[in-house]
Every structure is written in C-alpha cells, then in structure tokens.
Amino acid sequence: MQTSSSVDYDYLRQLVFGLSQNVLDPSRDYLFETRLSKLLRNHGMTQLEELVQHLKLRKNSVLERSIAEAMTINETSFFRDGRPFELLRTDLLPKLIEARRPSRRLRFWSAACSTGQEAYSISILLLEHFPSLAGWNIRIEGTDICAEVVEKAQSGTYHRIEMNRGLPARSVVRYFDHVGEDWTVKPEIKKMCNFRQANLCANPLPFNRADDRFDVIFLRNVMLYFSQDTRKTLMAGIHKALAPDGILFLGSSEQPADPSIWTPVLAGGTCHFRPRQPS
C-alpha cells in the first residue's frame, strides 16, 4: 500500500501511542490513510498532511482522541476462540458458583470488549447453562477505549454477518430479536451487561475497588498492541482487580508480562491464569 512522503507519520504514531499506548509499526503507516478518511471528511479536509499541520498548530484533544480511537483494531466475534467458554461451562463456573454460594454474587469483566460480543457471549452462557443463578447478583462489565464500539455494544444490535460468526442458530432465535437485517439481544441478556468507555492504560484502572473484585476477567487480543512496559503495568492492575481465586483469560497468543505473579493452568485445550498471592 502507498503512503505519502509528505505526511509526518512519526507524529501520528506518537499521538496514538500517547493516548492509547497502541504501538503502530511504521510498515503499517498506510493504515492512517484508510482509517482516518472519514474523520478527514468530517473535518472538511482531504489530505492527511492537512490534519497533521492542523494539530501541530493548535492542540485539539477531542480530535486527537478520535484519531487514536479510529486506529484501534476492533475485530471480535461471539464465543471467539470457543475453548475458554467451553471450559467455563464444564469446569470453572460450576466450581466458582459453589464458592460464591454464600454471597450469590458474580462479577465478570470483558476488558477491551470492542462491540460487545464477548460480554454477551458470557451472558448467553450463564442464561443457557446455569439456571440456578436466577436471583443472583450478576454483573458483566464491558469496557473499551473506542467510543464508537462501546456505543454499538450498548445497542446490542448486530448485522446478519456478525451473527453468523460464532453463534449457533439455536442461540440466535432464543436470545435475539430480529429487526430488519439486524438482530438485537433480548432484554434478559442485555440487563446483565454494562458497557462504558475506558482506557486500560489510564491510572487507575476503571475498576480498582478492593471490595468489588472480579471473578473472571477476559483481557483478550488487546495486549498485543501494547509495549512490554505497558503490559507489565496493566497486568499488575488486573492482578489487583481480580479476586484471589479469580480467573483470567488472555488471547491465545498472549502471555502475562510478569509471569511471577500468575499461575498458568492448562485445561480444556486452552490456558487460563490464576493470580498468585504474595507469601
């Protein structure tokens, strides 16, 4: 793909890194042209160099944030990489439910949730396989840095093509309402989920209350965009946000930056992580 030699891509990469900690490789500079074309149009500009000149002349935090958000990669699907969900169903959740019987509370966090399919997959899993949870206090939090995807997650509305990725036909009819070309999650699925915009690299993390820790955190397919230092800081925060007997899922190609505070557990053809407690 072509890039323009007159554009200060270094400036754009630094801007994105400063706001979202996403490290963009110079070999992918061409992505700025495609990802920012709508934003350019909306601001009456035609060339990337105009945008860079504009930003260099006067600070515009809103525009800078929009650029960082437009450069995020939001690829996701329902029950993505199926095995973590299968392991939760067959092994991890039955044990967790037993352990939480006294409080009747369960907390899940889909960190970097993109358009919400991960959070709704958890919700469907709970409703479909764990009827004994009726009456429990259950929260599934979804957060993402990108306002546009959070808005879509909140709407719970998906196109046929998105529905065809990962959802069994039986779940489509049972848990979604058909509206034109689109499908919307039914209220009983939606009411367990709460979505909001949050930066995982901000200090403190969006959830940091010691008395309200998560039982399960999904932090999948986002750390690959971060530097090693960012991953280390984030994983230390995630460790604090997780209950001592909680469960962490990373993407299948991701590892904790600081292995000394995590115990990897291989089960069900996947790997999850338990927080190690200081001795």
Ligand SMILES: C[S@@+](CC[C@H](N)C(=O)[O-])C[C@H]1O[C@@H](n2cnc3c(N)ncnc32)[C@H](O)[C@@H]1O
């Ligand atoms: C590839 S998607 C992963 C979605 C989902 N976790 C999954 O595995 O299917 C990565 C998401 O991370 C989000 N993201 C990138 N940097 C972030 C940051 N600093 N804080 C929060 N979310 C971020 C992006 O907006 C994007 O939606």
